[in-house]
Amino acid sequence: MRIHCRVAVIAVCFGVFLLLYFLGGNSGADEPLLKEVGGDRELEEDGRSPPSLSDYLGSDAVAKLARKSSAVVGERGGRKERKATGKRGSVNAKSKFLGNMIRPVTRSRRAEDIMHLAVVACGNRLDETLTMLKSALLFSLKKIKFHIFAEDPLAPQFEERLNQWPQSISARFQYSIYPISFSVGDAEEWKKLFKPCAAQRLFLPVILKDVDSLLYVDTDVLFLRPMDDIWILLKSFNRTQLAAMAPEHEVPKIGWYSRFARHPFYGVTGVNSGVMLMNLTRIRRTLFKSSLIPGGLSWEDLLHPLYQKYKNHITWGDQDLLNIIFHYNPESLLIFPCQWNYRPDHCMYGSNCKGAEEEGVSILHGNRGVYHDDKQPAFKVVYDAIHDFAFEDNMFQLLFYPIQSKFLDTVNTLCGRIPQVFLKQIEKTMRKVFEEKVVHHVRPR
Numbered sequence: 293m294r295i296h297c298r299v300a301v302i303a304v305c306f307g308v309f310l311l312l313y314f315l316g317g318n319s320g321a322d323e324p325l326l327k328e329v330g331g332d333r334e335l336e337e338d339g340r341s342p343p344s345l346s347d348y349l350g351s352d353a354v355a356k357l358a359r360k361s362s363a364v365v366g367e368r369g370g371r372k373e374r375k376a377t378g379k380r381g382s383v384n385a386k387s388k389f390l391g392n393m394i395r396p397v398t399r400s401r402r403a404e405d406i407m408h409l410a411v412v413a414c415g416n417r418l419d420e421t422l423t424m425l426k427s428a429l430l431f432s433l434k435k436i437k438f439h440i441f442a443e444d445p446l447a448p449q450f451e452e453r454l455n456q457w458p459q460s461i462s463a464r465f466q467y468s469i470y471p472i473s474f475s476v477g478d479a480e481e482w483k484k485l486f487k488p489c490a491a492q493r494l495f496l497p498v499i500l501k502d503v504d505s506l507l508y509v510d511t512d513v514l515f516l517r518p519m520d521d522i523w524i525l526l527k528s529f530n531r532t533q534l535a536a537m538a539p540e541h542e543v544p545k546i547g548w549y550s551r552f553a554r555h556p557f558y559g560v561t562g563v564n565s566g567v568m569l570m571n572l573t574r575i576r577r578t579l580f581k582s583s584l585i586p587g588g589l590s591w592e593d594l595l596h597p598l599y600q601k602y603k604n605h606i607t608w609g610d611q612d613l614l615n616i617i618f619h620y621n622p623e624s625l626l627i628f629p630c631q632w633n634y635r636p637d638h639c640m641y642g643s644n645c646k647g648a649e650e651e652g653v654s655i656l657h658g659n660r661g662v663y664h665d666d667k668q669p670a671f672k673v674v675y676d677a678i679h680d681f682a683f684e685d686n687m688f689q690l691l692f693y694p695i696q697s698k699f700l701d702t703v704n705t706l707c708g709r710i711p712q713v714f715l716k717q718i719e720k721t722m723r724k725v726f727e728e729k730v731v732h733h734v735r736p737r
Contacts (some may be wrong), residue, residue, distance in 0.1 A: 408506035652717030
């Protein structure tokens, strides 16, 4: 009898031990898995992609773990689910487990969007325009669509020169060439409004009906950092803003508009239209306030009457008309910092662009013809270096170093005495481009 009791007690103890062992083992295996799943959800809610196991383990280890996990789920997890839901529940449990833990992370790629860049070229601006387009391609990351408005004699020259660029560069841009045209008023009068054909920019929303947004620049502009960085400012527009420009000047007492303008202008110093970011869709849909009639007018209907009213009072042509428009519609304009439209005015009267002092020039605007004379050699140094640079050369060796060394000859000039303003951003940009195009491609994956 005593022997039977002892056997019974031992059997009971052994059963309890086995029960505790299996319960403890299951909880220890399940808790980390639940923790991982919860962590992935938190990452997804924050907009971050959850790390895949392949980020921590080699691909062989992941494959082994996948095979092992499927076996465990089929044997242990499957029995557990069949009690409640049957065989179908086992398949769902297995899919859920593998979906959260083993499947490699795939990032959904949006369709590649293209940046749109517009320029108007007439007269002898062929080389200057091509140098501007080259500067945009040298540094930018996304593809660019060039919208080139040119006089008839220039159109075939643009096509010939652009088609001569290396295949590696041609793959990064598209282009369309348009004739000079004006939808309202006297075309010859518009052509002569300021510089040849400059008023064409006013009609971009009317002509480019299939383009949502674009960046317009004058031919005498040079990009010293990726166009991507100004393009992203479109996302900074609030619900009423439809264009962005930089101030004409930073200091009212030496600004042109604040001293001499005989017409309304934007803000305290007016705006410069040499670099203009536009949401064309919003421009086409908006009714603009003006001094012409009590109600609003569409962009196309506003241009010619506005010109007729102020043509005897404007000096800078289309730029003055834009200042008048945004004087009456200030809520429609975003102002970006002066380093995005850096002109001789920012340094010839002393340095007055704080953004450029801190970050360097982002877009260099060589108005007043300073790329082609000796009045501001600091501007000419940058232009000549980009103009002469061959696409497939080493940028640091054959672009940045020549600019850096030639700046030594400009330090006694008004703008050359602050070389860091011209060099800081272009050096930073070149390092970034080098990392994107070289380091990332040779780094072992």
